[in-house]
Amino acid sequence: MDDMTEPRSGPRMRDVARAAGVSAMSVSRVLREPALVSPELRARVEAAVREVGYVPNRLAGSLSSRRSEVVGLVVPSLENSLFAATVKGISDVLRRAGFQLMIADSGYGPEAEEAAIRAFLGQRVAGLILHDTLHTEGTVQMIRRAGVPVVENGTLTETPLDMVVSYSNREAARAMTRHLARLGYRRIALVTLPAGVNARSRDRRLGFQEALAELGLPLDPRWMLEMPPGLASGAEAVARLMEGEAPDAIFFAGDVLAAGALLECQRRGWAVPGRVAIAAFDNVDLLAHMNPPVTTLHLPRHEIGTRSAQMLLDRLARRQSGPATVDLRFEIIQRAST
């Protein structure tokens, strides 16, 4: 039965020092620079640390050293598994370096992002990783004033805050569109997420339009839909596009729209790709296992995370200096749905 007294503060460095019969500074050194310390001292201190169950207070440490081992990450949504791969990459690299990860979502737009970043800066994070590339003025000012390194992830923005690690959404959409044309499709439709505050969707639409123009294919505005995320959206989109003058291929450039569409085709008995071909944007496991398997892009989601974290760490270690843009490659995965 625990007694519910005041939250204990636990043993401090000086308690360890006393137990080991040394000064607090020696304890600090043993913990951070064991090489600079005599083996005997180290042994005594390490024993004392275990004896009293000492867990160093990183708040005090960071306050004093003016450094922190926490990175702040802002993703558009915590529920979207597309970001999960990137988060995993970030987390893996940070953990090995002894860094912690704080996460917030900006689901409600750039203002929510600003609030999250303000909170992170209050915690004096060592760096920031942002998925979105569209920020409020206040956000930009805060970040500049704070002088923390930042990596943006969502798309290869031309106006980066600092560092960017991503792939080109525009080139990826362009490549897939050209791929569909190469396969013989001529009436190609595009479905994206709402492009309003989503730079990624905007870039994908641009790439699609570019490709059609280059190929001399018709660009019918009725064949460019914006739908909210979700399987139901994909189903609705394909149903809507197929009534009237139907496309022969649909490029679903976002979320799980393509999967939803294919499932709807199965229900309606529409042959894929016989009646309409379907292509997706993201190489989620599901698409490979569907019937037919769905043609899609493979994007370096995990690598975006590892590279982002690594660049941040390099900058913090002064191993790298200025802004930088890393353009990671994507790949087309041709499957039976096209």
Add this chain to the structure above:
Amino acid sequence: MDDMTEPRSGPRMRDVARAAGVSAMSVSRVLREPALVSPELRARVEAAVREVGYVPNRLAGSLSSRRSEVVGLVVPSLENSLFAATVKGISDVLRRAGFQLMIADSGYGPEAEEAAIRAFLGQRVAGLILHDTLHTEGTVQMIRRAGVPVVENGTLTETPLDMVVSYSNREAARAMTRHLARLGYRRIALVTLPAGVNARSRDRRLGFQEALAELGLPLDPRWMLEMPPGLASGAEAVARLMEGEAPDAIFFAGDVLAAGALLECQRRGWAVPGRVAIAAFDNVDLLAHMNPPVTTLHLPRHEIGTRSAQMLLDRLARRQSGPATVDLRFEIIQRAST
């Protein structure tokens, strides 16, 4: 062109105080207890805050007050979207209370969990939320010594560290098994994730066995499979179970195994539920959109998050005192696959 000098520390409270012509304490009060301060003082201070772009240092604040507004969360995997709903619930509640979230994954087992918790305690988190319920001795000791409130989420463990918010994996598995029997199925197989270090899988297997015993149905060990997570696993499981003496229903109690199995049945031309019925454990969007839609359980994933965070906040505000177990309800969603 930024000059890459030393990381600036930014304006401090005393800088704001000077700019406003008041004492630092007044700045602190304006920020934390605006009600106790005269309107004019507040106005001057708020203007000064904006003028110098002040962002309070929460490291210093927490060090001084011995309180923090950070909660540590450990999930088994950052890539599994099942946890995402819970994380979202946690994040939503914490944000409204001005709390931040630190996240780590324990993908490599209880030792990784211990390391994550040690790091969190070093950051002096106000509380912990753990998905797993199986911990090392070191973990238990550390948490007791630190005296931080803890919520466990994964299953209704009978040996909680402190608070538990979950549903009963055992009852849920039992209920679904009985449901299948009620529908007339008699040769019921079970597929779970490896139950080794996974208390959830263990509880599900127990519930399944209980139900069979109660119903007087045969318990053939060859009909209880353990498979790694993933669609491919589900496909392999159904293929393996259907050779030889085949079950008439398969209960896939984990991950997306059921979806993988159904897709495999489509490929093989096995009618579902004609040839074999399929039930799943988690109400992911996909299952509702498949052909046929898949019978499953609806689990209170999001509510687990909100309730966990709320209980933690309540405890921190001294509004609730002791250990507690919250048993949230689940629900059977009967669909065409059974």
Add this chain to the structure above:
DNA sequence: TTGTACGCGTTATCAT
């Protein structure tokens, strides 16, 4: 209502 003094637990710096 506002201000002063001190301490939170650690690290940087300098001295021995």
Add this chain to the structure above:
DNA sequence: ATGATAACGCGTACAA
């Protein structure tokens, strides 16, 4: 190689 001292930036407790 080890120790003493003074910050780090804020909040608590008390005084005015």
